[in-house]
Amino acid sequence: MLELKGVNVYYGAIHAVKDISLTVNQGEIVTLIGANGAGKSTTLRxxxxxxxxxxxSISFEGKEIAGVKAHEIVRQGISQVPEGRRIFAEMTVMENLDMGAFTRKDKDGIRxxxxxxxxxxxRLEERKSQVAGTLSGGEQQMLAMGRALMSRPKLLLLDEPSMGLAPLLIREIFHIIEDINRAGTTVLLVEQNAxxxxxxxxxxxxxETGRITLSGDAAKLAASEEVRKAYLGG
Known part of the structure; x- marks a missing residue:
């Protein structure tokens, strides 16, 4: 579904992403893990x-999208839940969700x-008339995810969904990510909670520092001594 080949990204003179190549197949949950500043969020952006x-090169369903404008990429079927939620704080929950569907005209599908x-x-339905900025951190994360889903993405990019959340809420958010995936949405997940x-x-x-140093089956990486020592506290 998604393929990156030899992608390099700079912030001015800073080489943030260095020759990254990766793939995401339809129906998968694929995760990018690494320390702060490793290039994970830059890759999603x-x-x-x-x-x-x-x-x-960045291709999505066989079409090159490197350099395509962000709103056109949403129309093609990729939606991102940004780091830090980035909800529209002064708008209501319902208005935020409506914004997620701004590229769509199919009223029945939107409903x-x-x-x-x-x-x-x-909880979003219970609070649909509430101003989004007054929601708790967990509710704001749910709203950011719900807003992204309103574009009906084929591929959902999630950037640090557990950031700042209590352990019980983290588990709830990750169960919901699995539910979204089971319903047919492919997921590329950036997460510090490895x-x-x-x-x-x-x-x-x-x-690590903009380069992919390891890749493979998630369970095998979780069991590897190198990953355990670096990211899992083992």
Missing amino acids: TISGLLRPKSG ADLKRVFELFP NMALSIASRAYVL
């Missing part, structure tokens, strides 16, 4: 069109997807 690679979002996140990420992913890539 480049896929979603918020950054342009200096070189390399069906809104119903699905409320099934996944009942234990949780590897527990739900089928495959994983390890990034």
Whole structure:
């Protein structure tokens, strides 16, 4: 579904992503793990069109998308839940969800997807008239995910969904990610909580200072001594 080949991304003179190549197959949960500053979020932002690679190829369903504008990439079927939620704080929950469907015209489909979002996140339905900035951190994360789902993505990019959340809420969010995946949405997950990420992913890539240093089956990486020492506290 998604393939990156030799992708390089710079912030000015800083070489943030160095010759990255990776694939995501339809129906998978694939995770990128690594320390702060490893290039994980930069990789997602480049896929979603918020950054342009200096070189390399990014193809989605066989079409080149490197350099395509972000809103066009959403139309093609990729939606991102950004790090730090980035909800529209002064708008209501319902207005935020409506914004997620801004590229769509199919009213019946939008209604069906809104119903699905409320099934996944009942608290959002309870608070649909509430100003989004007054929600708890966990509820804001649910809203950011619900907003992304309203574009009906084929591929969902999740950037640090557990950041700042209590352990019980983290488990709830990860169960919901699995539910979203089982319903047919492919997921590329960036996550510092490597234990949780590897527990739900089928495959994983390890990034260090902008380069992929390890990749493979998520369970095997979770069991490897190198990964345990570096990321799992083993």
